[in-house]
Amino acid sequence: MRSASMPPAAGTGLEPGFRGVICASFGSTGDTAEQHSGGRPRHDLRFESANPETLSDLRSALGRSHVGVRLVLAGPQSDIRAAAAAAAECGLLEEEVILLSDGMGPSVIYCPHCRITTTVRAASPEVACQGCATTLAITDHFSRRIGAYLGYSAHAEEAS
Numbered sequence: 743m744r745s746a747s748m749p750p751a752a753g754t755g756l757e758p759g760f761r762g763v764i765c766a767s768f769g770s771t772g773d774t775a776e777q778h779s780g781g782r783p784r785h786d787l788r789f790e791s792a793n794p795e796t797l798s799d800l801r802s803a804l805g806r807s808h809v810g811v812r813l814v815l816a817g818p819q820s821d822i823r824a825a826a827a828a829a830a831e832c833g834l835l836e837e838e839v840i841l842l843s844d845g846m847g848p849s850v851i852y853c854p855h856c857r858i859t860t861t862v863r864a865a866s867p868e869v870a871c872q873g874c875a876t877t878l879a880i881t882d883h884f885s886r887r888i889g890a891y892l893g894y895s896a897h898a899e900e901a902s
């Protein structure tokens with residue numbers, strides 16, 4: 743029985759106790775999240791943008807899921823960051839959330855060598871660190887603690 747004060751997540755259609763990958767995409771992003779489900783059960787959510795209403799839907803979807811669910815967020819930076827913050831409120835751990843920017847907004851890349859962050863405007867697999875000029879490969883791991891995507895030295899093996 744559903745209580746009237748706790749309506750089901752509008753349009754999410756997510757089964758209670760879902761344990762799989764929830765792929766939430768914002769705006770006109772295509773199926774970039776497709777590759778990340780890795781054969782696990784997958785549930786797609788599509789939103790126009792991150793606003794109080796859609797974030798509320800996302801929270802209720804996450805609230806129905808078991809511990810162990812993975813969340814993939816795809817879309818413009820501002821939307822997926824807002825969604826990631828909502829996921830954090832629901833208790834999802836940083837490593838349980840994958841952010842896939844559609845490249846339309848700037849990305850902030852953290853350099854593990856000099857601990858300076860570099861902002862890149864275009865979608866690019868690599869960026870030169872503003873601090874130490876190391877060529878950083880950009881991962882899709884966003885650290886909320888640092889507020890940036892983690893970079894790593896792209897040519898570490900070649901350096902001697």
Ligand SMILES: [Zn+2]
Nearest residue numbers: 853856871874
């Ligand atoms: Zn650096």
